[in-house]
Amino acid sequence: MVRGGELLDEGLTLPAQPTVVSLRRMNQVLDINLGRRTVRVQAGAKLSDVDRRLGAHGLGLPVVGDHRDITAGGFASVGGVSAASHKHGLFIDQIVDLEYVDTDGRIGTCGRTHHTERFQRILGAGGRAGIITALTLDAIEVDKDHTWLTTHADRFLDFDSFVEHAHAEIARPGNAELQVGRWVDTAPLKVARPVGTGHVQLGTVRFGQWSSLYPTAPTRGLRARREVGSRARKSLGAIASAAPGKAGMPVRNAAAGAVLFAPKVQTLRDAEYLADTALSSSERGPAYRVGVFAPLSSYTSVFYRLHDLFSGHRERTGCFTVISAMTYGVRSRYLRAESAARGLPPEDHGLITFTCRLRPAALPSELLRDIVSGIEEICRSENALRYEAE
DSSP: OESSSOOOTTTTOOOOOOOEEETTTTEEEEEEETTTTEEEEETHHHHHHHHHHHHHTTTEOOOSOTTOOHHHHHHHHHOOOOHHHHHHHHGGEEEEEEEEOTTTTTTTEEEESSHHHHHHHHTTSSSTTOOOEEEEEEEEETTTOOEEEEEEEEEEOOOOHHHHHHHHHOOOTTTEEEEEEEEEEEEOEEEEEESSSSEEOOOOEEEEEEEEEEEEOOOOOHHHHHHHHHHEEEHHHHHHOOTGGGGGHHHHHHHHHHHHHHSSSEEEEHHHHHHHHHHGGGSSOOEEEEEEEEGGGGGHHHHHHHHHHHHHHHHHHHEEEEEEEEEEEEEOOOHHHHHTTTTTOOOOEEEEEEEEEHHHHHHHHHHHHHHHHHHHHHHHHOOOOOEOOO
16 A cells, blocks of 8 residues: 555555555655746655745646645545646646656656556556656646635535536636535434434435636735635634534534635635635544546436435435535546547546445445445446546
C-alpha cells in the first residue's frame, strides 16, 4: 500500500501484515519553470503547499482537490477531480511527465511525449503499475487570493429537478470557475417519546443544492462578508471536530450544512478548500463510498440508478442511514482517450459520488457483494467508469 502522507481513512481495514510505503518525506518542490509555466515536485508534496509556492509567482494549479492534505502522488494515482474539473479536467490531465519505480524496483520516466502507453497505464492506477516519485505539472496564471467569486445557488426539494438541473449545468457551464452539486437524503428519524414508551417516527429529509461560482469584482463590503463568513466556518469546523459521540451530531450536521449553503462571496482559494474548512468534521463513522464517471449521454440514467440502488437497500435491509451525493462536471482528455480506447465516442463526463452512512453493524459481505454487483452492472450498461478514489 502506497501513501503520500495523507491520513488513513477512518474505519479503513488494512490487509493482514500490510507493507505501507510512505512518501511523506519526499515532499519538496524541485523546480518552478516560469517560462513553461510548470512545476516539478516530489510525490509526497502537498498540493496546497505547492499552490502557495506558485502563488508567489502569479501562478497556480488548475486542479487541487478540496482538502489541504492531498499530495501530488496520491492525487495522480487516483486521477484527481475537483469543482474546477468542468473547466480544467482531471489532475492527471495537468501532468507533463513523471518519474516512477516499478514493481521490480527499477526507476523510469514517462510523459505526454515519451513512453506514452506506460504514462497512461501508471496514471490513475492507484500505485498498482508503479510508485510515482516525482511529477512535472502544468500551472496557469491566476491569483487565487485575489480572484473573487460570487455563488449562484439553486436549491431543490425534489430529486428529479435536482438531477435535471445538474445535467444542464454540467453540459453548459458558461464562465463558471467552479461548480458542484450536492444532494442529501436521510432515513426516517426515530426519536423517543417524551412520555411513556416507544418511539415517534419523523419523516425523511431530502434536499439538494447546485452551486456555480462566477468571477466578481471585489468591494469593501464583499471583503467584510468574506472575513466574517470565513471565521464562522472555521470556528464551526473546530467545534464540530471536538464534539464527541451522539451529543456532537447536531454540531457536525451544522458543519455539513455550512458547505451545502455556501457563502455568497469568497476568494478562489477559500472556495477550493471550503469542504476542508467545515465538512470533514461532520464525516465521522463508517460509510460506503463510490464514484462513477458517467458520459453526459447517460448521466441522468446513471444518477437515478445509483440512487435507486442505495435507497432500495436502505429500505429493504436498513444498512444505511444518510445517503448523500456530490456531482461535478468533468472535461478530461484522459477520459475521452479512455472512451476511444473502448471503442466509444469521446464524450465529456459528470462525476457522481455517493456516500452512504452505515448503521453501527458492519455491512455483511453478501450484501456488499450485491451492491458492488449492482454498481458494475450500471457501469457496464451505461458505458460509465468507476472512480477508484482510495
